[in-house]
Amino acid sequence: MSFNNLDTLYRQVIMDHYKNPRNKGVLEDGSLTIDMNNPTCGDRIRLTLKVNDGIVNDAKFEGEGCSISMSSASMMTQAIKGKHIDDAIKLSKVFSEMMQGKEIQDDDLDLGDIEALQGVSKFPARIKCATLAWKAMEKGLNEDRL
Template structure:
């Protein structure tokens, strides 16, 4: 199996069996974003307590890349402090632009499967949609 095949399988696994899909019932920040060019929409919810993202969930509709990315993002940020999560949004965005990312700073795990999206500029917005919602919500929690 090639690396591209493995990455496709990881993306499809997160798309077909998303992690953290649903709603947080109490004390959450909700950010709704959409990508009007392709129709992807996502609602990211997080519960932040003492500067730590205790819970992160999402709902939405869209392509496999946008929904898989939201699933991976929620897995990554749970338990992180808000400042670190915002930093990871920046690293992820840079990775989507084709920059090499230090995996010591950002342990990619499943997210590595999204690196190939950088080759398709029209799909970058799909991959970053949930991350941008997280960033907006994290900044909102700091206010």
């Protein structure tokens, strides 16, 4: 597949998650709630997580922001459901490395739709948009461990 076709495909995946977000909403009854914002561009997110016995059983988000921040939140909530806290945090670290333009070395790791965001690394001003939901997830899971 040519670079232009791949770029178009990635844009379509990002726009699909933006227009049809997965896991949009708020979890109630004892779930973790993390509010974060990106003051440089105005993106904001409220992430709610339900964690039992070290497993992320459910994840939802709501917020306002650009297509990159909202689609990244949608992709992230899909990716961490059913994962152990350690695996979710590892995935977040891999995502952060991808945003820094680093090559992903873990062949066992299937990023799925998340790969569509790899082009963001070429636009430093947009990296904070893409990582906002991931940083919220890491903050919530790390606080839950305490």
